[in-house]
Amino acid sequence: xxxxxxxxxxxxxxxxxxxxxxxxxxxxxxxxxxxxxxxxxxxxxxxxxxxxxxxxxxxxxxxxxxxxxxxxxxxxxxxxxxxxxxxxxxxxxxxxxxxxxxxxxxxxxxxxxxxxxxxxxxxxxxxxxxxxxxxxxxxxxxxxxxxxxxxxxxxxxxxxxxxxxxxxxxxxxxxxxxxxxxxxxxxxxxxxxxxxxxxxxxxxxxxxxxxxxxxxxxxxxxxxxxxxxxxxxxxxxxxxxxxxxxxxxxxxxxxxxxxxxxxxxxxxxxxxxxxxxxxxxxxxxxxxxxxxxxxxxxxxxxxxxxxxxxxxxxxxxxxxxxxxxxxxxxxxxxxxxxxxxxxxxxxxxxxxxxxxx
Numbered sequence: 001x002x003x004x005x006x007x008x009x010x011x012x013x014x015x016x017x018x019x020x021x022x023x024x025x026x027x028x029x030x031x032x033x034x035x036x037x038x039x040x041x042x043x044x045x046x047x048x049x050x051x052x053x054x055x056x057x058x059x060x061x062x063x064x065x066x067x068x069x070x071x072x073x074x075x076x077x078x079x080x081x082x083x084x085x086x087x088x089x090x091x092x093x094x095x096x097x098x099x100x101x102x103x104x105x106x107x108x109x110x111x112x113x114x115x116x117x118x119x120x121x122x123x124x125x126x127x128x129x130x131x132x133x134x135x136x137x138x139x140x141x142x143x144x145x146x147x148x149x150x151x152x153x154x155x156x157x158x159x160x161x162x163x164x165x166x167x168x169x170x171x172x173x174x175x176x177x178x179x180x181x182x183x184x185x186x187x188x189x190x191x192x193x194x195x196x197x198x199x200x201x202x203x204x205x206x207x208x209x210x211x212x213x214x215x216x217x218x219x220x221x222x223x224x225x226x227x228x229x230x231x232x233x234x235x236x237x238x239x240x241x242x243x244x245x246x247x248x249x250x251x252x253x254x255x256x257x258x259x260x261x262x263x264x265x266x267x268x269x270x271x272x273x274x275x276x277x278x279x280x281x282x283x284x285x286x287x288x289x290x291x292x293x294x295x296x297x298x299x300x301x302x303x304x305x306x307x308x309x310x311x312x313x314x315x316x317x318x319x320x321x322x323x324x325x326x327x328x329x330x331x332x333x334x335x336x337x338x339x340x341x342x343x344x345x346x347x348x349x350x351x352x353x354x355x356x357x
Contacts, residue, residue, distance in 0.1 A: 015105040016286075022107040023283030023290045027089070031272035034082055035265050038075050069196060076234040076259035077186060077194050083268040084183040087168035088117055090275040094165065095120040097138055097282055098127050106282060117180065121169040128162075135162060139277050141284065141293050156298035161274050167302040168271050176332070176339040177255050177313045181240040193237040194259075200314075201227040214350040220357030230311055230333065234259045239318070245328045251319035253329065258311055266305050273297070308337030316344065 003014055010018065053060045096109040114120050128135055136148055136158050148154050172180050185191045203223060205212065212223050236257050242250045273296055283290030316331040332341040 010105060010108060012103070015103070015108070018105045018107045019283075019286040020288060022105075023279065023287035026291060027279055028272055028276035028291070028294070031082070031086060031268065031275075035269055038079055038082070038261065038265060072261075073194050073196050073234055076196075076261045076264075077192075077236060079261040079264035079268070080236065080257070080259050081183065081186055083264045083271070084171065084179070086268045086271040086275065087171045090165060090168050090271050090278070091117060091120050091124065091172060093275060093278055093282075094138070095124055097278060098124065098134075106286065117172040121173050124165075124169065132162075135165075138281060139274075139296065141281055144295070153298060157296045160298050160301055161277065161296045163301050164270050164274050167267075168274075174312075174334075175243075176334040177257065177315055178240050178242050179257070179312075181242075182236065182238050182255065182257055185238045185240065186236070191238065194234065195237070196234045198231065198235055199229070200231040201229050203227045214352045217351075218353045218355045221354055222357060224354065230314070231256065231258050234261075242329060248325070248328075249322050250329055251317055251321050251327070253315050253317045255313055255315040257313040263306055266300075267302070270300070270302075270305065303336070306336055308335065310336045312336055314342075 003017070092110050092113060093106075096106050096113060099113075100106045100109040114123075137145060139158055139161050140148065140154065144151075144154050148158070174180070182192070201224065203212070204226065212219060236259055237254060238257075239252060239254055241252055244250065273294070276291070276294060277296050280291050280293040284293075312334040314331075314333045315329070317327055317329065320327060330341050331344055332339050334340075
């Protein structure tokens with residue numbers, strides 16, 4: 001599209017042209033292709049790959065240096081980024097649909113909306129808590145909306161879509177672990193440590209039980225019997241300063257997120273499906289090339305994909321609050337449904353080798 005600036009506000013014709021262009025895109029196709037590229041082996045891109053090599057000449061990378069382990073780690077980090085991308089996309093679109101009137105541009109509303117995602121989530125929660133029926137009108141085309149009261153399948157579709165919207169908002173505002181900060185660290189400068197060489201298990205022992213002797217620098221493999229795995233998949237570690245607590249700045253903390261690529265991509269796909277429904281319904285009245293509507297499935301729900309008892313990650317403090325005082329955010333492990341505080345006895349830590357026995 002080509003436009004001309006004639007006033008400080010967009011004209012009605014410009015608004016129509018902007019949204020006709022915006023809603024002519026294919027967001028679900030984008031996420032579908034991106035997810036597929038992470039689930040399947042790399043495909044030689046032919047002419048693009050050849051031109052890439054030509055442009056770089058001797059500086060071109062040696063693809064033999066790309067290991068399977070390195071590729072798996074990259075996929076895990078990229079899967080995390082895709083999920084967060086989908087979550088922020090659906091929340092910002094829904095927020096714009098709430099505030100954009102029939103004579104205004106949805107595209108402009110998204111562009112000029114709040115910078116902080118938490119503001120959008122809060123406004124959506126306030127809006128839908130007072131008028132939950134409005135979500136159905138945004139998710140369903142007229143034909144399905146007319147069947148809502150009498151059709152269990154349509155009702156389940158709307159309910160499940162709301163669960164995924166709620167989960168997307170949770171990902172952007174999670175307090176136990178600042179997941180939004182993790183995505184920003186990945187996106188801006190890759191200021192993270194992705195790794196697949198660390199495993200954390202919990203070995204339950206009774207108070208006063210000193211049967212595990214680490215003084216010799218080794219422990220027998222048998223001590224691992226009954227161990228509960230906490231982290232057994234790729235991880236990303238990041239350093240951040242969490243949001244204020246009761247108006248007080250917090251110290252730096254290191255957080256660890258567990259990245260299970262299939263789970264992350266499944267979540268990304270379901271959130272993208274919600275986005276596609278909202279996008280198609282809104283685009284139907286605003287674009288001549290709007291995408292066809294694909295009904296949202298009644299399952300799986302977020303907890304069916306990622307159970308409440310699943311481990312999200314872990315955090316531990318690095319510094320005390322800059323304003324002084326005691327820590328208010330202590331160490332702990334975050335599960336999908338709760339946060340469990342932990343105490344690390346730093347005086348008793350030891351480095352040992354697990355040996356047969």
